[in-house]
Amino acid sequence: MVCVAGPAWPQGAALVLGVGPCAPAGVHLAPAGITVRELIDEYCGGMLDGHTFYAYLPGGASGGILPASMGNIPLDFDTLQPHGCFIGSAAVVVLSDHDSAVAAARNLMHFFRHESCGQCTPCRVGTAKALDLIRRPQWDLPALEDLSAVMRDASICGLGQAAPNPIDCVIRYFPHELQAVPNRPEAQA
Numbered sequence: 259m260v261c262v263a264g265p266a267w268p269q270g271a272a273l274v275l276g277v278g279p280c281a282p283a284g285v286h287l288a289p290a291g292i293t294v295r296e297l298i299d300e301y302c303g304g305m306l307d308g309h310t311f312y313a314y315l316p317g318g319a320s321g322g323i324l325p326a327s328m329g330n331i332p333l334d335f336d337t338l339q340p341h342g343c344f345i346g347s348a349a350v351v352v353l354s355d356h357d358s359a360v361a362a363a364r365n366l367m368h369f370f371r372h373e374s375c376g377q378c379t380p381c382r383v384g385t386a387k388a389l390d391l392i393r394r395p396q397w398d399l400p401a402l403e404d405l406s407a408v409m410r411d412a413s414i415c416g417l418g419q420a421a422p423n424p425i426d427c428v429i430r431y432f433p434h435e436l437q438a439v440p441n442r443p444e445a446q447a
């Protein structure tokens with residue numbers, strides 16, 4: 259994780275916490291609507307040597323995953339929905355070319371499965387089934403798309419409704435990783 263932006267302030271500002279492999283570490287105040295590229299370059303000291311900006315989570319665990327090529331989208335309410343993402347907690351997580359979106363999606367679904375309270379079946383069973391499906395070397399895309407639709411439509415609360423976001427984004431924005439999964443050991447996490 260390279261940088262984290264806290265909840266947007268009413269005055270249109272956001273609290274930015276620089277952590278992990280970025281410099282200088284610390285807490286900064288950034289305007290709402292800033293882009294992730296500006297966050298990285300102007301508030302987090304840029305990417306570490308040897309790392310290239312590859313992808314980012316614009317809104318925490320459930321806000322989706324976008325490629326670096328879409329790093330100029332203003333981070334604010336209503337700017338990310340057209341891309342299947344949302345600002346959510348405004349916790350921006352940056353991935354470098356040492357990471358993979360597939361591995362991130364597996365990690366996130368593992369988190370959602372653990373966090374599901376189990377009250378409703380689409381989320382309780384759906385997160386477990388989704389994790390099973392995306393841990394496989396080859397993703398069953400029709401099954402994942404059906405599962406995603408059921409979880410979105412039938413889960414009681416936002417956790418289950420948004421849990422498929424990382425998977426949907428991998429399918430939409432990182433199809434090259436799905437083709438290469440069997441040859442990417444780092445994507446097996």
Ligand code: SF4
Pocket residue numbers: 373374375376377378379381382413414415416417418419
């Ligand atoms: S969607 Fe919400 S209520 Fe349903 S199991 Fe998941 S966390 Fe619980």
